[in-house]
Amino acid sequence: MRFPRPSHQAAPRSAAERAQERAREQAQQQLRVAEPSRVVLLGGTSEIGLAVVRRLGRGRSLDVVLAGRPGERLAAAVEALVAEGHRARAVPLEARDRTTWVPALDGSFGAASSGAGQRVDVVVLALGAAPDGKPSWQDPLAAADLVQVNSAAPVALAAGAAQRLRAQGGGALVVLSSAAAVRARSTDFAHGASKAALDAFASGLREAVRGDGVRVLVVRPGFVRTRLTAGRSAWLATTKEAVADLTAHALAGDDDVVWAPPGARAVVEALRWVPPRLLRRLRL
Numbered sequence: 399m400r401f402p403r404p405s406h407q408a409a410p411r412s413a414a415e416r417a418q419e420r421a422r423e424q425a426q427q428q429l430r431v432a433e434p435s436r437v438v439l440l441g442g443t444s445e446i447g448l449a450v451v452r453r454l455g456r457g458r459s460l461d462v463v464l465a466g467r468p469g470e471r472l473a474a475a476v477e478a479l480v481a482e483g484h485r486a487r488a489v490p491l492e493a494r495d496r497t498t499w500v501p502a503l504d505g506s507f508g509a510a511s512s513g514a515g516q517r518v519d520v521v522v523l524a525l526g527a528a529p530d531g532k533p534s535w536q537d538p539l540a541a542a543d544l545v546q547v548n549s550a551a552p553v554a555l556a557a558g559a560a561q562r563l564r565a566q567g568g569g570a571l572v573v574l575s576s577a578a579a580v581r582a583r584s585t586d587f588a589h590g591a592s593k594a595a596l597d598a599f600a601s602g603l604r605e606a607v608r609g610d611g612v613r614v615l616v617v618r619p620g621f622v623r624t625r626l627t628a629g630r631s632a633w634l635a636t637t638k639e640a641v642a643d644l645t646a647h648a649l650a651g652d653d654d655v656v657w658a659p660p661g662a663r664a665v666v667e668a669l670r671w672v673p674p675r676l677l678r679r680l681r682l
């Protein structure tokens with residue numbers, strides 16, 4: 399006689415189901431990045447990007463490629479990393495010049511994986527421009543320029559980096575989005591819109607490539623004290639080191655999205671429920 403199984407007991411799983419679960423767990427495990435060796439930073443002088451690189455290489459020596467606009471700042475960033483014990487090189491990249499995008503990726507992957515069997519473990523996409531403080535809708539060309547630097551170039555670079563990571567059999571792509579991507583500020587909505595395009599693209603890309611062993615991590619900082627925000631202040635302001643810490647933890651775990659500080663998410667979610675009439679008065 400067979401007794402019915404109590405409702406709280408899970409049904410026994412077949413060998414095929416257990417094998418599937420193991421494969422899923424292994425695939426998930428493969429996407430975690432704890433101790434990368436080779437890192438590419440697109441936006442090679444970004445303060446947040448460099449903090450992420452340093453955090454990933456804490457206590458170890460990394461092979462780093464900094465892709466950015468040639469100049470003193472880029473050269474100084476390479477020098478500083480080398481002085482700290484890393485191997486670092488620069489490759490040229492200008493967001494406003496699309497002829498540099500593919501060579502920058504080729505140079506980054508070639509340079510970072512020069513030895514046989516070497517591969518890029520993490521690509522950090524950090525290039526971006528801040529709003530210039532003027533009402534964006536009053537200057538169409540400045541609004542379009544933000545889209546070029548914050549959306550068009552990063553979208554192409556994210557797609558190109560993901561393709562290369564797929565081709566080498568896996569790796570991680572960290573995309574510096576913004577809390578403003580989820581809720582644009584009324585005062586600089588062109589900036590929010592430009593980040594929203596990148597955020598949506600990266601979120602779609604994440605699902606498209608995860609089956610190929612490629613991890614896409616979207617990082618949404620609120621206000622971070624860097625030269626990008628120099629001269630301004632904000633409630634819930636955080637540091638580049640804190641963003642780097644949260645990013646490294648997320649890479650070692652399973653999160654798809656990082657908010658920095660974590661409380662920024664609650665603020666953005668809460669703002670969804672504030673009536674537009676009140677928001678207009680608050681000028682948020």
Ligand SMILES: NC(=O)c1ccc[n+]([C@@H]2O[C@H](COP(=O)([O-])OP(=O)(O)OC[C@H]3O[C@@H](n4cnc5c(N)ncnc54)[C@H](OP(=O)(O)O)[C@@H]3O)[C@@H](O)[C@H]2O)c1
Pocket residue numbers: 441442443444445446447466467471491492493494523524525526527547574575576577618619620621622623624625626627
């Ligand atoms: N700081 C914040 O509060 C905050 C908040 C949310 C999101 N974010 C995002 O985080 C990322 C890093 O920001 P950050 O705070 O580290 O600022 P940052 O230090 O000013 O970094 C910005 C990077 O973008 C590069 N860049 C700007 N225009 C470029 C162009 N036309 N071509 C090539 N590279 C260009 C800069 O290179 P150059 O040195 O050549 O100018 C620099 O490497 C950005 O995507 C930003 O939108 C920052």
